Amino acid sequence: DIQMTQSPSSVSVSVRDRVTITCRASQSIRNYVNWYQHKPGKAPKLLIFAASSLQSGVPLRFSGSGSGTDFTLTISSLQPEDFATYYCQQTYNTPYSFGQGTKLEIK
Amino acid sequence: QVQLVQSGAEVKKPGASVKVSCKASGYTFINYGISWVRQAPGQGLEWMGWISVYKGDTHYAQKLQGRVTMTTDKSTSTAYMELRSLRSDDTAVYYCARDQDYGSGRLDYWGQGTLVTVSS
Numbered sequence: 253d254i255q256m257t258q259s260p261s262s263v264s265v266s267v268r269d270r271v272t273i274t275c276r277a278s279q280s281i282r283n284y285v286n287w288y289q290h291k292p293g294k295a296p297k298l299l300i301f302a303a304s305s306l307q308s309g310v311p312l313r314f315s316g317s318g319s320g321t322d323f324t325l326t327i328s329s330l331q332p333e334d335f336a337t338y339y340c341q342q343t344y345n346t347p348y349s350f351g352q353g354t355k356l357e358i359k
Numbered sequence: 360q361v362q363l364v365q366s367g368a369e370v371k372k373p374g375a376s377v378k379v380s381c382k383a384s385g386y387t388f389i390n391y392g393i394s395w396v397r398q399a400p401g402q403g404l405e406w407m408g409w410i411s412v413y414k415g416d417t418h419y420a421q422k423l424q425g426r427v428t429m430t431t432d433k434s435t436s437t438a439y440m441e442l443r444s445l446r447s448d449d450t451a452v453y454y455c456a457r458d459q460d461y462g463s464g465r466l467d468y469w470g471q472g473t474l475v476t477v478s479s
Contacts, residue, residue, distance in 0.1 A: 286465055295454060295469035296404065307467065339404055343464030347420040350404040
C-alpha cells in the first residue's frame with residue numbers, strides 16, 4: 253500500500269499568513285493527489301484534484317503543486333474560515349490512502 | 360444542488376452488523392460512483408471502498424474484505440454500506456461521497472457522516 257506522509261501535523265498560524273502543507277508519497281504517484289479540508293462535525297470538502305486543479309467554487313487562494321512523490325498545498329493568505337484540518341489523498345492505487353492530516357490552529 | 364443524506368447514528372454490540380444508507384439527489388445517480396470513507400475518533404480519514412452505480416462493480420480495501428458490502432438501489436438513488444462482525448475499532452464516523460463512475464477517488468460531494476459506535 254502507498255503511504256502518504258504529511259507535514260507538519262499541526263501548525264499555529266495567523267490570518268493573512270501564507271501557509272504551505274507538504275505531502276510525500278512512499279512511491280511515485282505521478283499527479284494522482286487530491287487535497288481536502290475538514291472541519292469538526294462537517295463533511296470533508298474537496299479543494300484540489302490531480303495535484304493542481306482547483307475544484308469548482310474553491311477560492312483562488314488555495315493552490316496545489318507537485319508530481320512524483322512530493323506535493324504541496326498552499327494557502328496564499330489565510331482567512332478565518334480556513335482554520336481546519338487538511339488531508340492529502342493518493343488515488344494512484346487502491347486503497348486510496350490519506351495522509352494523517354495537518355491541523356491549522358490560531359496563533 | 361447535489362446532496363448526499365446519510366442515515367442516523369447507530370450503536371451496535373461487538374459481532375453485530377450495521378447498514379448505513381446514503382440517499383443522493385441533485386444529479387444523475389447512475390452516472391457516478393459512491394465511495395465510503397471512515398474516521399475513527401482522533402484519527403485521520405480511511406478509504407473503505409467504492410461502488411460503480413451503473414455497473415455494480417465494487418472495490419474494497421483489503422483490510423475490510425469479507426466484512427464489508429457496498430450496494431446501491433437505483434430506484435431510490437440510495438447507496439448502502441454494510442459492515443459485519445463489528446469490533447470496537449470499527450467505531451467511527453462513516454461518510455459516503457460521490458466519486459467518478461470508474462472509481463477515480465476524486466470525492467467531490469460528501470454526506471454529513473454517520474456515527475457508528477461499537478460497544479458492549
